[in-house]
Amino acid sequence: MEQQLIDWLVAKLAADPRLDVPNGDDAAVLRPPAGRRTVFCTDMLCEGVHFPSAPDYDPRAVGHKAIAVNLSDLAAMASRPEAAVVSVSLPRSGGQSVGEALLEGMLAIATRFDVALVGGDTTSWDGPLAVNVALLGSVAAGRLWRRDGCRVGDVVLVTGAVGGSLAGRHLAVEPRVNEARLIADTVAVHGAIDISDGLALDLSRMMQASGCGAEVDLAAVPIHADAVTAAKLDPSGGTPLMRALGDGEDFELLISLAADDAERLLGAIATGRLAGWPGTPLTAIGRVVADRGLVAVSEDGRRTPLPPSGYQHAFT
Numbered sequence: 001m002e003q004q005l006i007d008w009l010v011a012k013l014a015a016d017p018r019l020d021v022p023n024g025d026d027a028a029v030l031r032p033p034a035g036r037r038t039v040f041c042t043d044m045l046c047e048g049v050h051f052p053s054a055p056d057y058d059p060r061a062v063g064h065k066a067i068a069v070n071l072s073d074l075a076a077m078a079s080r081p082e083a084a085v086v087s088v089s090l091p092r093s094g095g096q097s098v099g100e101a102l103l104e105g106m107l108a109i110a111t112r113f114d115v116a117l118v119g120g121d122t123t124s125w126d127g128p129l130a131v132n133v134a135l136l137g138s139v140a141a142g143r144l145w146r147r148d149g150c151r152v153g154d155v156v157l158v159t160g161a162v163g164g165s166l167a168g169r170h171l172a173v174e175p176r177v178n179e180a181r182l183i184a185d186t187v188a189v190h191g192a193i194d195i196s197d198g199l200a201l202d203l204s205r206m207m208q209a210s211g212c213g214a215e216v217d218l219a220a221v222p223i224h225a226d227a228v229t230a231a232k233l234d235p236s237g238g239t240p241l242m243r244a245l246g247d248g249e250d251f252e253l254l255i256s257l258a259a260d261d262a263e264r265l266l267g268a269i270a271t272g273r274l275a276g277w278p279g280t281p282l283t284a285i286g287r288v289v290a291d292r293g294l295v296a297v298s299e300d301g302r303r304t305p306l307p308p309s310g311y312q313h314a315f316t
């Protein structure tokens, strides 16, 4: 029953100083942090699209991912997570245990990233599992990252490694919230976006928003081991490099910043001077240029147009 699940959740929630009214009322009431902007995003996960169909999904992992993908969007705006509301459509049969496991997965990552679960809605039906999370964050005025601020001459950096997510880690999303905060505290970032649909596609979106283009050094692209696995499992899907450029669901950050700042940042990380850096690789993969579109630069210097490959939800 809906009330049973809500009672189960509320009993698990600790009091949060950001809440002006305790959990359980008709709506959540938050104390806005002084001097900060509110940042707000939402993302929905559907059975069979964002996670496997029953009985092959682990509801705990789905709950983790539902929060994590939203955290990734806040990271791309250099924002601090604050609070989440969660809506779930549970299966009528077995819904209580699915709901509890789902919320346990959410609570674990919410606790790690200091997100208060402040409300939501529970329904049940005979359809597939669907989960929606809306996440509120905050950022000091003037410290926000945007995707439209890249400048010609900037260096483009990527966190982590990309490609083949579906072959392994796509549910175990590790949002780059702490990396974003440390980078924002160290250098001036001109543009940022998270990779949800594919490195090439999301990079092209950032360049389009900024009114410029980018050259990508193919040899520099950090290819995830999952991309190698995926290419072996399904050679028709392209080489590991093609998968790194186009697979998506990486939830890494692409950031664009002045070349000297990039050098300073990479130097600080390489020498361990960036206190608290979680050990995530950070790699320069190219540069921002005036000509629109993306260009792939191969190791021998050959330049070819780079199609903005990636995943787009199709509908008519």
Ligand SMILES: [Mg+2]
Pocket (backbone or CB within 6 Å): 072, 073, 076, 193, 194, 195, 196
């Ligand atoms: Mg995004």
